[in-house]
Amino acid sequence: MKKNLPIGISSFVEIRSEPYYYVDKTQFVEKLVSEGKYYFLSRPRRFGKSLFVDTLKQAFLGRKELFQGLYLEKNWDWSVRYPVIHIDFGGGDVSSAEELKKWILIQLKRCQRTLQIECEYLDDYRSCFEELILKSYEKYKQKVVVLVDEYDKPILDCIEDRETAKAVRDVLKNFYSVLKPLDAYLKFVFLTGVSKFSKVSLFSGLNQLNDISLDKRFAEICGYTQEELEEVFREELEDKDLELIKCWYNGYSWLGEPVYNPFDVLLYLKKKTFHPYWFETGTPSFLIKLLLEKRFYLPELENLVATDSLIGSFDVDRVRPENLLFQAGYLTIKRMFRLADKILYELSYPNKEVKLALNEVLAEYFTGDTGEVSLKTRDFLLALEENNFEKMKKALESLYAGIPHDWFRRNELFRYEGYYASCFYAFLCGSGLEVIPEDITNKGQIDLTVLYRERVYLFEFKVVDGEEADAKALVQLKEKGYHKKYEGKCKEIYLIGIEISSGERNIKGFFWEKLN
Known part of the structure; x- marks a missing residue:
């Protein structure tokens, strides 16, 4: 589909200088809000998480004009606008717990300016966060929406230094613990990240968090399905080899239909040549060192069988290669099966690029x-x-x-x-x-x-x-x-x-x- 839209709505990009191309994912916004309140989503980097967070934000702000022609236009109560606190850890590099505290305060000050609220606790990140939620509720007479993007990046920035990573994790744990006692003042909470850290170590104060990372109903919340690709980019694909594109960039699965990496697709259509665009946006140095340290037999990457615990949550001092390989997007689920009472997952490379x-x-x-x-x-x-x-x-x-x-x-x-x-x-x-x-x-x-x-x-x-x-x-x-x-x-x-x-x-x- 083509439409001239402002930036910030669903998964779209300007491939040429004319109209914007977008894939409508707004049905997931309505589904999430109607079915729950606290959510967590893990997806690899550059897979559209931030774009989806921004879509949530614009919906709660009541910006109906951005959703013309999309599913949400006729499936959302546009008469109500909510105060939104949007924290994005993706833009900063953290090398210590003290740096993280300063970065959180910078984010909270930005939110204060947006919401036109002044907080008294300007040097205590936890108290400032709590005060911002309460004052937003009082000022706007509506429950507050909290959106946290790339929640785990501060930990991953220093994952090679285990002690520093633990200290950073503890700061984040203290920060997120603000949410549970303020449940009565919150409308919706959504966190995204690449990795899924243990609830015990990071979200012990937020045990009602619903992890939808492997929920089949939300498997296509990020990424392009085959149907979406062929419908939205029909003109650009007229002279292209669809099977070869699929071989290079499709194959990511979270128990639903396999999807394409949006970043790869958009750059391929722009540059018209096959290249590992997504892979080159990050160097998996820590992962590679971990594979060597654990004496990981690399041929097993072709067909690796893992349990829930191996691809589920982990902690700073308990990191497994299988876990990082899956959550970072270097391996994906090919099938799920049961042996006795155990759920097992067969993992392999998602595609040729990886x-x-x-x-x-x-x-x-x-x-x-x-x-x-x-x-x-x-x-x-x-x-x-x-x-x-x-x-x-x-x-x-x-x-x-x-x-x-x-x-x-x-x-x-x-x-x-x-x-x-x-x-x-x-x-x-x-x-x-x-x-x-x-x-x-x-x-x-x-x-x-x-x-x-x-x-x-x-x-x-x-x-x-x-x-x-x-x-x-x-x-x-x-x-x-x-x-x-x-x-x-x-x-x-x-x-x-x-x-x-x-x-x-x-x-x-x-x-x-x-x-x-």
Whole structure:
């Protein structure tokens, strides 16, 4: 749909210099307000959370003129206007609890100016917040709406410093605790964020908060469905490959219909080229360090099974990689199922953008690379194109040679077979190759399988302590008969056994054999 609208309504963008394009999500505004009072929504960054918060704000302010032609125009009581306190933590960077207190006071002073209210407690953020709610109620003779956007950003800003993060968390906990005792003065409370911290640690004073992050009824509250994409952007999509767009940018699921990342779609339509636009807006440095610290086996990212607790809330001193990967948008729900009395979730990459970009960064970090992974990728792809195994070996030797020796002094990574397989897996995925990790056969599972131009390459890894390589990895591949899965499906089948020296921390043996 096209319409000349002021900024601040639902999910829209000006792609060209003429009309605005928007996707009407206002039905969710009416649904939320009619069914409850306290809500929390977790979604990845740049997924439209702030835009939805602003839509809520404009509705409660009674700005009917902004909603012409939208669902809410005829499904909202425009005769009532409410005082709105809007706190946005997305615009500031916090490095200490004291900085956070100052930032909260800045936000509250801005709200005072907007509401034309003067508070006496100008140096106490908690008392000021409480006073602002009460005075707003008294002045406007209506219950107060509280909207908090990016509630968790102050914690995430300093998550690598656990003690500072705890101190920041305690300030926020004290701040949000103001709300529960003032229930009689509140009309509606809505908080958004990327991560979901434990209610015990952050919202102990707000236990009535309804988390709709995995509520199927609100699964499409942010993001574009396939129908919305094709209807709203019909003209821009006339000469585009819809399946390829879907492969790159769709796939995010919160137990409902998969949706597109709006940020990616809008930039793709503007620039007309596929690129990891969303991924490049943030560097997951803490997450990558956590994956290494926990010795996470990267091929598991293709098909990770998690419980409610693993993808649910967490705390500063109890962070799991699975949790951050899901909440930050690097993994998404592919299906939900039950085993006994447990609800389990199968997680994987949402789309091609995330798989390519994340693994490229992982390959660089896990190998201590200084920006040369792209060159090694080029060398490996050329070797694969030529089917030149000596060049493949040299490219991998160069990859492993970059691993910092200091990492091995601090832990036992040099004895960890999965580490070398993880490095190779990230390298291959970041190259854009079709990779199958832990490829299951009726005889067992292959460490890594690569499909390329009607050829299949089966890889097996071994860490060896001795001076000489003995081709045991290749022998295992042959004895297990893993290749039979691909007989008749690929023109050429190759077995490759890679043996890593625990002493030299690089390839000791690289053995290969063609089977057909």
